[in-house]
Amino acid sequence: MSDSCIFCKIASGEIPAKIVYQDDQIVAFEDVAPQAPHHILIIPRKHIRTTLDLTTADNQMIGHIYQIAGKIAHDLGFSEDGFRIVNNCNADGGQVVWHLHFHLLGGREFVWPPG
Numbered sequence: 001m002s003d004s005c006i007f008c009k010i011a012s013g014e015i016p017a018k019i020v021y022q023d024d025q026i027v028a029f030e031d032v033a034p035q036a037p038h039h040i041l042i043i044p045r046k047h048i049r050t051t052l053d054l055t056t057a058d059n060q061m062i063g064h065i066y067q068i069a070g071k072i073a074h075d076l077g078f079s080e081d082g083f084r085i086v087n088n089c090n091a092d093g094g095q096v097v098w099h100l101h102f103h104l105l106g107g108r109e110f111v112w113p114p115g
């Protein structure tokens with residue numbers, strides 16, 4: 001855990017969030033500034049700064065995040081219509097919170113290429 005990390009504090013319960021799923025490895029909660037009718041952030045409990053800091057030890061956890069993203073989309077009722085999973089990495093990627101997270105976006109149509 002990083003003492004200054006807002007997502008570590010959400011994972012530990014120190015900062016409140018609307019949690020939609022959690023287990024011993026990951027936490028999923030509603031984004032505070034939703035960009036779609038459904039906008040969930042999925043994070044590892046372990047503090048990992050960016051995608052570039054992943055190691056082979058994290059492979060199972062990343063697969064787990066994707067599997068749970070599909071489960072959340074199914075449970076919230078937008079899996080069949082479709083959804084998008086986004087990971088922003090570093091400045092050009094638009095990352096502003098320095099704890100690895102995946103945006104699960106659904107409930108509307110998304111354009112491609114992204115902005």
Ligand code: AMP
Binds near residue numbers: 041094
């Ligand atoms: P990114 O640009 O990929 O780093 O996205 C960070 C996301 O975290 C943004 O969509 C923010 O709205 C979201 N966010 C920041 N603080 C909180 C918070 N306390 N609770 C929920 N979402 C947050």
